[in-house]
Amino acid sequence: MPPGNPGRLVRSLAAFVLLSAAILPAALEVAAPAPSAVIGPPAGPITADRSAAPAPDRVDLRAPGAAPSVEIRRTGDPANRITLVLLGDGYTAGQQGLFREEADRAWRALMDIEPFRTYQNFFNIRRVEVVSPVSGIVEGDGGRPTDTPLGMHFWCEGTARLLCADEDATARYAGEDAGPQYLIALANSTEYGGAGGTGVTTLSGGSPDAGRIIQHEIGHTVGDLGDEYDSAPTDAGYPNLATVDADEMLRSKTKWWRWLGATSPDGGGTIGAYRSANGLYRPTADSVMRTLGGSYNLPSREAIIEQIYRRVHPLDGAVPAPGPVAGHPRLQVSPVPLSGPRQLRVDWAVDGRPVASPAPDGTWLDTAALAPAPGKKITVTATVTDTTDWVRDEAFRSRYMTREVTWTLIG
Numbered sequence: 252m253p254p255g256n257p258g259r260l261v262r263s264l265a266a267f268v269l270l271s272a273a274i275l276p277a278a279l280e281v282a283a284p285a286p287s288a289v290i291g292p293p294a295g296p297i298t299a300d301r302s303a304a305p306a307p308d309r310v311d312l313r314a315p316g317a318a319p320s321v322e323i324r325r326t327g328d329p330a331n332r333i334t335l336v337l338l339g340d341g342y343t344a345g346q347q348g349l350f351r352e353e354a355d356r357a358w359r360a361l362m363d364i365e366p367f368r369t370y371q372n373f374f375n376i377r378r379v380e381v382v383s384p385v386s387g388i389v390e391g392d393g394g395r396p397t398d399t400p401l402g403m404h405f406w407c408e409g410t411a412r413l414l415c416a417d418e419d420a421t422a423r424y425a426g427e428d429a430g431p432q433y434l435i436a437l438a439n440s441t442e443y444g445g446a447g448g449t450g451v452t453t454l455s456g457g458s459p460d461a462g463r464i465i466q467h468e469i470g471h472t473v474g475d476l477g478d479e480y481d482s483a484p485t486d487a488g489y490p491n492l493a494t495v496d497a498d499e500m501l502r503s504k505t506k507w508w509r510w511l512g513a514t515s516p517d518g519g520g521t522i523g524a525y526r527s528a529n530g531l532y533r534p535t536a537d538s539v540m541r542t543l544g545g546s547y548n549l550p551s552r553e554a555i556i557e558q559i560y561r562r563v564h565p566l567d568g569a570v571p572a573p574g575p576v577a578g579h580p581r582l583q584v585s586p587v588p589l590s591g592p593r594q595l596r597v598d599w600a601v602d603g604r605p606v607a608s609p610a611p612d613g614t615w616l617d618t619a620a621l622a623p624a625p626g627k628k629i630t631v632t633a634t635v636t637d638t639t640d641w642v643r644d645e646a647f648r649s650r651y652m653t654r655e656v657t658w659t660l661i662g
């Protein structure tokens with residue numbers, strides 16, 4: 252769940268102004284407290300008509316397959332990707348344009364924070380356009396649930412900003428993919444709220460904080476991270492929370508012991524064990540899991556990358572298929588591309604001896620000069636490795652962030 256919102260009063264007023272379909276005065280925008288670091292697209296609310304549009308003919312809204320699914324971004328075969336599925340609730344037929352805008356703003360904000368920026372090609376993104384018979388969702392405490400397809404509501408478990416969805420209904424609308432997928436439900440609301448770490452990640456699509464909320468909630472969902480704020484539950488079963496201090500962490504080699512003393516390149520400070528008011532320790536003084544708009548601290552960034560690699564392996568394919576090959580083919584591998592200058596490393600070896608690939612990116616090797624004598628064999632291996640120093644767990648790197656393929660050239 253997102254941290255408490257100090258700007259709640261101002262933002263509620265902003266929501267009221269929006270609902271009145273008036274243009275938000277610039278002065279009111281300025282009155283909102285500045286986030287600690289603005290990452291992602293402008294935080295301003297999208298000024299579109301959020302008021303009730305004419306209701307469409309009533310259909311069986313919970314019927315699977317009733318809503319069109321639109322591919323927004325395809326980076327590779329869904330079998331070797333994580334698919335993010337964005338679904339809307341409380342958006343009428345006439346408000347699907349608003350949903351598309353708010354969904355785009357949300358995923359772009361997510362891809363604007365590391366490590367998601369660098370690893371964005373590990374994700375496919377699609378959008379499911381769920382038409383609601385009513386505009387908006389239940390916002391008040393104890394309000395009667397409106398009949399929206401995903402059943403989204405605030406005041407989940409008695410907490411105002413905890414936004415929940417009917418997970419079964421959301422899953423039915425999302426449908427299946429060949430690989431793992433995460434469901435992200437946007438509520439047609441400007442109220443402050445969200446949830447992560449459960450079956451469905453939620454956020455208010457129209458909240459001025461929507462981009463920063465998804466950055467926080469996905470930390471729970473994809474990274475299995477806990478909340479670092481003072482009022483968070485005292486559950487230390489997360490990679491970024493501990494019951495022990497730095498000395499004990501080092502002694503017992505637990506939690507983020509490999510990172511202690513490291514300096515965040517993004518100004519996040521030195522990694523240590525900072526005690527929250529709830530008694531738990533966190534890796535840095537502040538982060539996106541404590542305050543919206545921050546960045547992930549180094550142990551959290553590593554945890555997210557590890558969770559991505561538990562689902563997506565670094566090699567999309569090899570041509571020709573690994574195994575015995577005849578003739579003198581060019582051998583080629585396709586590592587999942589990173590975003591930015593750094594790419595996965597490819598190491599080639601012939602009969603165990605390292606050889607350089609003529610390709611600038613190391614992705615292929617010509618075997619014309621390697622013709623084995625009749626009746627002999629030559630073994631060629633290509634090893635793809637993510638050498639990032641954002642991961643310090645070398646056992647994990649060997650197991651999940653490295654892939655080797657082998658061809659046997661037959662004479």
Ligand SMILES: [Zn+2]
Nearest residue numbers: 252253254478
């Ligand atoms: Zn949270």
